[in-house]
Every structure is written in C-alpha cells, then in structure tokens.
Amino acid sequence: MSRLRTLFAGLMALTVVLFGMATTASAQTQREGQPNELVFTILSAEGQASSGPLWQPLLDDLQREIGIPVRPIFGSNYSVLVEAMRANQAQIGWFSALPAVQAIDRAQGEVIARTVDIEGKDSYVSTLIVKKGSGITLADVVRCGKQYTFGIGDAQSTSGTLAPMTYFFSPRNIDPRQCFSTVRSANHQANSFSVANGQVDIATSNSVNTVFLNRQNPQIASQIEVIWESPPIPESGIVLRGDLPAGLKARIREFFVTYGQGVGADADRQREVMTALNYSQFRAADNSYLDPIREMKADQARREGRPSDVAPPSTTASNRWAPVIPFALIGLLALIAIGLNMVPKKAPAPSDPTVIPEPPKKSLAAWSLDVLLWGGFAIILLAAFNRVDLPNVTNLFSNSENIRDYGADFLRPDWSDWKELVGQMWLTVQIALWGTFLAVFLAVPLSLMASRNLSPNWLVWPVRRVMDLLRSVPDLVVATLFIVAVGLGPLAGVLAIALNTAGVLAKLFSEAVESIDKGPIEGVKATGGSRLHEIAWGVIPQVAPLWTSFALYRFESNSRAATVLGLIGAGGIGQVLFESLQAFEYSKVSTIAIIIVVAVTLIDMLSQVMRKRLL
Numbered sequence: 001m002s003r004l005r006t007l008f009a010g011l012m013a014l015t016v017v018l019f020g021m022a023t024t025a026s027a028q029t030q031r032e033g034q035p036n037e038l039v040f041t042i043l044s045a046e047g048q049a050s051s052g053p054l055w056q057p058l059l060d061d062l063q064r065e066i067g068i069p070v071r072p073i074f075g076s077n078y079s080v081l082v083e084a085m086r087a088n089q090a091q092i093g094w095f096s097a098l099p100a101v102q103a104i105d106r107a108q109g110e111v112i113a114r115t116v117d118i119e120g121k122d123s124y125v126s127t128l129i130v131k132k133g134s135g136i137t138l139a140d141v142v143r144c145g146k147q148y149t150f151g152i153g154d155a156q157s158t159s160g161t162l163a164p165m166t167y168f169f170s171p172r173n174i175d176p177r178q179c180f181s182t183v184r185s186a187n188h189q190a191n192s193f194s195v196a197n198g199q200v201d202i203a204t205s206n207s208v209n210t211v212f213l214n215r216q217n218p219q220i221a222s223q224i225e226v227i228w229e230s231p232p233i234p235e236s237g238i239v240l241r242g243d244l245p246a247g248l249k250a251r252i253r254e255f256f257v258t259y260g261q262g263v264g265a266d267a268d269r270q271r272e273v274m275t276a277l278n279y280s281q282f283r284a285a286d287n288s289y290l291d292p293i294r295e296m297k298a299d300q301a302r303r304e305g306r307p308s309d310v311a312p313p314s315t316t317a318s319n320r321w322a323p324v325i326p327f328a329l330i331g332l333l334a335l336i337a338i339g340l341n342m343v344p345k346k347a348p349a350p351s352d353p354t355v356i357p358e359p360p361k362k363s364l365a366a367w368s369l370d371v372l373l374w375g376g377f378a379i380i381l382l383a384a385f386n387r388v389d390l391p392n393v394t395n396l397f398s399n400s401e402n403i404r405d406y407g408a409d410f411l412r413p414d415w416s417d418w419k420e421l422v423g424q425m426w427l428t429v430q431i432a433l434w435g436t437f438l439a440v441f442l443a444v445p446l447s448l449m450a451s452r453n454l455s456p457n458w459l460v461w462p463v464r465r466v467m468d469l470l471r472s473v474p475d476l477v478v479a480t481l482f483i484v485a486v487g488l489g490p491l492a493g494v495l496a497i498a499l500n501t502a503g504v505l506a507k508l509f510s511e512a513v514e515s516i517d518k519g520p521i522e523g524v525k526a527t528g529g530s531r532l533h534e535i536a537w538g539v540i541p542q543v544a545p546l547w548t549s550f551a552l553y554r555f556e557s558n559s560r561a562a563t564v565l566g567l568i569g570a571g572g573i574g575q576v577l578f579e580s581l582q583a584f585e586y587s588k589v590s591t592i593a594i595i596i597v598v599a600v601t602l603i604d605m606l607s608q609v610m611r612k613r614l615l
Helices: 002-032 048-066 078-086 097-107 138-143 158-172 188-196 207-216 246-258 265-276 287-303 324-342 364-383 390-398 400-410 418-449 457-472 475-486 490-514 519-526 531-568 573-582 586-614
Strands: 038-043 070-075 092-095 109-117 126-131 149-152 182-185 202-206 224-229 237-241 279-284
Touching (some): 038 048, 038 078, 048 070, 048 246, 048 265, 070 078, 092 097, 097 158, 097 237, 097 287, 109 246, 109 287, 126 158, 126 188, 138 224, 158 188, 158 202, 158 287, 188 202, 188 224, 202 224, 207 224, 237 246, 246 279, 265 279, 400 586, 418 457, 418 490, 418 531, 418 573, 457 490, 475 490, 475 531, 519 531, 531 573, 573 586
Parallel strands (some): 038 070, 038 092, 149 202
Antiparallel strands (some): 092 237, 126 202
C-alpha cells in the first residue's frame, strides 16, 4: 500500500507538471499570434444577472463572426476592468467615457466605435436634480448660503462630478464644500433616491439615469425635477487593446459598425438585440471623440493645483519560461520526495532492546476509507482548478512588470492629506463602535431566546432562523437598503453593521449559554428566584467574560467592515479609498492602507487590555 500511495503521488505530480506546461504553451501561443479567447469587459452597475442576457446575444454574434470564443466579464468598478485590460487579462470592452480614456492611457486601448442610443444621440448630459415641488431653483443653488445638502458623484465620475464642476461650479467660482451645509458622495441611483425621499436637497445625476428610473422605478422618477443640464458628454464606446493582430482588429471594428444596419431577418434580430441595450447602432470612432473628457480632467487638475494626469507607460515584457518555473519546481520537489520514500528503510535488528515495536498495520478496509477520503478531496480540488481560475496563476510571473508598476507607486505613500485621512479613519472607527454597541443589545435577548437549555423548542427554531437571516445577508446589501431609508452617511453604515453583527454575536452568545454549568441556575431556582433572577444570577455571570471577548473581537472585525461600507456612500475612509482607486492614485491608496493597518493594530491592542481587565 505504501508503494501504491507513492505511485499515486508520482502520477499527481506528473499531472501538475504536464498541466502547467500545457497552460504555458497555450499562453505562449496566444502571445505570439491569434488569441485563443477574447475577454470582453462590461462596465455595469446592474451586474451580470441583469446585463448578461442583454449582452450575450451580441457577444455570441461576435464570436461567430471572428471565429474566436468571446467570454464576458461584468464589473461595477471600472478601475479593475481597466487594470485587467492593462494586464492583458481582457482584450476588448464596453466602457463609459472616462474609463475609456483610462483604458487608452493605461492599457494600450483603441476606440473602434461609440454607442448611439435609440433616439439617435451619441452623447448624454449631466444634470442637477431636486425634489419636485421643493421650490429650489438654480438661483438658490448659485446663492449658496450653506442651507442645502448636496449629493455629488464619485470623484472620478464624468457626469456626477467632472461635468458639473467644469460647466457649472467652476465658472461661478463655487466650491461645493463651502456652498452647501453637507456634501456627500454616492452613485447616481443612490443620489436620486436620496433626493426623491427628501434626504438630500440637490444632487448630480445624468440623462441616462433619468431614462433608467423612468423605466425601472417610475415612482421615484416622478418625484425628481431637473434644474440644470450640462453640454453634451460623449457616450460610451467599444475599446480594444492596440496590440491585437491588425486583421482581427479590422474584423471586430467591421462587426460593430455594421451590426444591425443591414436588411433581412438577421438584421432585424440584431436590431432587437440593440434595442434591448437601448442602442440603435455603434458608430465608427477613434480616440479623439473623448477629447471633451480630457478637457474636463485638465480642468479638474487646474482646480486642484496639480499637473494634468500623465499615464505611466504600459509594458508587456514577459519571460518565455517564467510561467513554467513554478510547476517545474513543484514537480521536481515531488519527485525528490517520492524517490526518498521509495528507498527501502533498514529495519533494526529484532534483538536490539531499543527497538520500538511496530504499530499494527491498517487493514485493507481502513486503507480503502483513507483512499476514498483523500482521493475524493484531490478530485474536488482538480475539478475546481479551472473554476477558480488557477491556470492564470502563471500571470503572476508573465505579468510581473504590471505588478512592479503598481508596487512602485504603492511603496511611495502620499502623506499630503494625512490629517483628512486620519479623520476619515476615526469616523470609520466610530461607525464600527456604534454598530457593535447596538449589535450587543440585539444579540443578548436573541441569544437567550435561542438557547435550548433556557427556551422551549417552539421559540428556539424561529429565533435561530432570524439570526441566520441577519448574518447571512451581506452588510453591503443591508447598508444599501438603509441608504434608501435614512439617506447617505454614517448612519446607514452603523445600522448595517448592527444587524449583521447581531446575527453573528447572537449565535456565539447562545452557544456560550448552552455550555454553562446548570448548578448556579438550580441554586437560584431553589431560593425561589424567578426566571429573570435565574438569568441575571445564574447565567450572565458565567457567560459575561466570553461574551465580552466575542464583542471585542467583532469590534475589531467591524472596524474593517466599516471601511468596505464606505464604498457605497456610508461614509468613512472607505469612500476615500474607493475614489483613490478609481483615480489610480496608488500612492494615496498606500497611505490609506497604512492608516487602516495602524488603526486596526491599535484597536487590537486596546481590546487585549480590556479583555485582561474584564476577564
């Protein structure tokens, strides 16, 4: 059996090496000529579930036209999609205007077409919106006076920030943060809901979002009024990597500019696909159609007193043998280990008194169970190999230049705004603190009701299902719901953390209660104490130290969770982090990361001190 196991290990090692070499050969073929696959990125706030069925027919047609598989990737964070194209993990994509500029500058991108909506427009406008019937006019906005709240877009949003700043605020020398009582940043949908619900007085939006609201949520759209529109802004476009083979680029360009423009049944079907996407055609274009975006970016740089953005050079240097090295090393080490195990071991002489008797050998049935367990584990791992995209681990070596470019900025933190960043981190900690505090108050009664040694079964089961619900729904989803209810800002983050953490703490608290000694409870009961007395004097003293430890640990975790909630407008340093990532300001991202690490470390040290004092 020992030799069988050794042989099995050898075959596994050989499989890994061969698979790695095959993957490397495939990647090398792709670099040298026609790609084996085209990855098409789609910038979509709605995600794959909503946008996938709309785009898939078009991508299927593209695949048939060029004879190469086309795989879509959806994302709401355009910086990730741009970096994917830069690293050659994506070769073509649909981007809105500003991300298209970033793809051109950072990822060797080339615009081949621009979209035209069903009304024949190839541009859209930024807007300022207010609640219908509020009486707020454009003159009121210009007057400032800090009497209104304002919802602006993300720092790198074209219609949410750049256009209103370039065409409305800057010409009037207005700084929104000095003009309004409160300025909060979020996406168009969140700003629209906040205006409609009266939580924000004025906000930025765009004409595309207006159409979307009229179609998907007419009740909200009916409560919004537009008081200002910007000059036309270029619509989205199709961008592909410039280093694709010239013939392939020409075929892709021809496909898009002629899609849905012919006659016949096939053209009618293509027009239906375009209509579902809210487009009438893809019009031929080049990089120059994005010049208005570059002008807005230059205006932003002037306002901030810094040079215009200059994209770093994009490199594609690669080593022919770098991807195969990890697999070769793994296989070599495995073969060495196998060889050592196959060498017969010399047994000591039976008469030697120092010899320890050999343990009894496993039976064949026992070995079969071991093979089933570990063999099944290996099969699951192999089956999941492609599903978790592990073949692309070779890109850590073939795209090392991209990692070095990123790391170069990351190792040069920018401390110019450290005071503001520390203030935002302190706000994040306060969100986590209040969220945890409220969660403990929710978790204590839930845990007592969910403990089988304290509560009847008819109560335990539904309470435990409520606890499952609270901790199962991601806090980002809960925070989004609260943003609609209470508006943008830290309160939504506090409530989201409170509910999610309550579900986790209630489970931990109930398990602690179920493991207590029944003696103190029986003692309180013997003195004639009520059920409340049993809990107060028989249960709480036993579980309080453990409860305190759990709560402090969750506070540490929530300090990190509150950072993520800032990405959707819940306030704190997460919002600044998201904006810095969108702007590719990796030096600032490095500073934020350092501040977060220091803050979490201090919280951990404080928690340890508190645990020692309380336990």
